[in-house]
Amino acid sequence: MGWWRQLFTPAVRVALGLVSLMVTLVLIAEMFTGYPSDRGELVRNHHALVTRAVAQEVARTLSTDTRDLAPLQRVLADARAHEPRLLSARVLDNQSQVLGQVGNHEQGWHLETGSSSTLDNIRIPLLVGNQRWGEAQFVMQPLYPTTLAGWLREPLVHWLAFIAVVGLLVYSLYLRRVLRHLDPNAAVPERVRTAFDTLTEGVLVLDTVGRVMLANKAFTRVDGEDAKALTGRDAAELRWLVDSLPAERRSPPPWRQAVQDKAPVLGVPLHVVRAHQPTLRLVLNCSPISDNGRVRGCLASFADVTELQERTEKLRVALEDLSASQKEIERKNEELTLLATRDALTGIFNRRSLMEQADQRFAEARAQGRPLSCIMCDIDHFKSVNDKYGHGGGDQVIQGAARALSRGLRIEDFVGRYGGEEFCVMLPGSTLAQAREVAERLREDIAATLGAALREHPGVRVTMSFGVGELEPGMADPAALIDLADQALYHSKKNGRNRVTAWRTEDTETAGAAA
Incomplete structure (x- = not known):
């Protein structure tokens, strides 16, 4: 065991202690101050920005054409190519059908249905025209490595290893001769003073009772006195130092506690307030200096974390x-x-947004083989309302009609102002018979309540006429469905108003032949 003792000389042991203190100080400073940076928060914000941007691009692509999925796949592939932290992505519709995917998504996706996003598993709902269409799922690279090889490639590990190796070498050279002469009654050699003066941290070497044996230049810049004037003084006599300590750390002070307990006292914050000088934030670390089990003094270091x-x-x-x-x-x-999407007077869809929604629902109904019905309705004798009560009264009636139509619909149904006093209602998943029932209910509600929209003219009765049409195999686009419902509306107007007419294409042809 002799070679072991020769290798781990007192200087090497103290150097190892100082390196440990330095590494600990770096980790404590990062934990308490958040500097160099809160990596988790930065990565979380970066993941949020990346996934939100990709989801928005996916939504724009889907709003253009949901039948051609090639553009969607290109968006996902481009996102993964330009974002190294994106491991995989998948786009699902409301029926959980996969429309696009890149990467091995099954391997990295761990969220259950309905659970919230995590740092590396993120789900974002897709809204197309203010309607939930599906969701985008993203698997991001984890914050910390999960393998030993990954940790060995971490910059933090490289940084700490560099500090440990270089610090051990430097401190061993500096302290090789210090411990030979470190005695309360002996003077510190000049070469040791020179070595400590090269350190950027303030350093005090104290004896067992707290007298200053050495103060380097970094410490004197904080204290304001010459190093020789400090030698031999009790550190507790430095009022700025004692006043800067937390109240619970003043009795005993950290350097005496380190000597008494034969254990380091680390991470003591100092708030240094000096007259006519900037306030300083320091971190004090005290480590006992031992030789063959005997405590010979204390090494106190003062790290300036003000700038951090x-x-x-x-x-x-x-x-x-x-x-x-x-x-x-x-x-x-x-x-x-x-x-851009709402009618200024009523707050419901304007005609452009209405047609965009209708195009989407028309395409979904065609692709899924589901029914789709349309209700066209318009206010009866609206010109008379305008003539009698003015345009202000006409606007009140239009607004009341929009409110009545909106409150009588399901969540998946939508209504828009088609033009003037005419409205269009789309009922996805509803047959002609079901849509007729909805229209009849709306007609009754409006006949009973719409007149109340003319608040300054009580007792007025205002009605609406309704036409209903259903998606048929021969229809090429939503305009054909709307036209069929519009013809049914015309028939309601022609036959006395305040009624509901549900027509199919053959009904229109029969009416035309009869005319």
């Missing part, structure tokens, strides 16, 4: 400003979307 905390605070403020800006942009985008 200032940068952390600036980063926090910048992130808050960025978050506020992002929320404002999202709010503005929502307002623009609302203005």
Whole structure:
């Protein structure tokens, strides 16, 4: 065992202790100050931005054409090619059918149906025309490696290994001769003072009762006194140092506690307030210096973390400003979307948005073989309302009609202002008979309540006429379905108004032949 003792000399043992303190200090500083950075938060924000951008691009692609899935696959492939942290992605519709996928999604996807997103498993609902269409699933690279080989490639591991190896070498050279002469009654050699003066951290070498045996230049810049003037003084006499300690750390002070307990005292925060000088934030670490089991003194280091905390605070403020800006942009985008898709008077879909929704539902009904019905309705004798009560009264009636139609529909149904006093209602999944029942219920409700929209003219009765049509095999586009319902509406108008007419194509042909 002699070679072992020769290898681990006191200088090497103290150097190992200092390296351990330095590595611990780095980790503690990162944990308490958040600097260099909160990696988890940065990765979370990055994942959120990437997946949101890809989901928006997917939604735009689907809103253009849901039948051709090649553009969707290209969007997913491009996203994975340009984002190295994206391992796989999948797009599902409301029936959980896979429309596009890149990567081995089954291997990395662990979320159950309905569970919330995690850091590396993210699901985002897809909205096409303000309607939930499906969801996009993303598997991102985990925050930390899951294998030993992955950890060995981590920059943090490389950084700590470099600090440990270089720190061990440097401290061993600096302290080789220090421990030979470290005695309360002996002077510290000049070459040791020179070695400590090269350190950027403030350092005090104290004896067992807390007297200063050595103070390096970094410490004197904080204290303001010459190193020779400090030699031999009790560290507890440095009022700025004692006043900077937390109240619970002042009796005994950390350097005396380290000597008494024969154990390091680490991470003691110091808030140094000096007259006419900037406030400093220091971290004090005290480690007992031992020789063959006997404590000979204490090594106290003072790390200046002022700049780190200032940068952390600036980063926090910048992130808050960025978050506020992002929320404002999202709010503005929502307002623009609302203005572009809604009728200004009624708040329901305008004609352009109505036709976009109708195109989508028409294509879905064709692809899935589901029924689709349309109700066209218009306010009876609306010109008389305008003439008698003015355009203001006419607007009130139109608004009341929009409210009545909206409250009488299911979640999947939608209504839009087709033009003037005419409205169009689309009923996905409803047959002609079901749509006729809905129209009759709406007609009765409107006949009973719509007159109340003229608040300044009680007792007025206003009615609406309805025409109903159903998707038929020969129809090429939603316009044909709307035209069929419009012809049924014309028939209701022609036969006395305030009624519901449900027609098929053969009914139109029969009526034309009779005419």
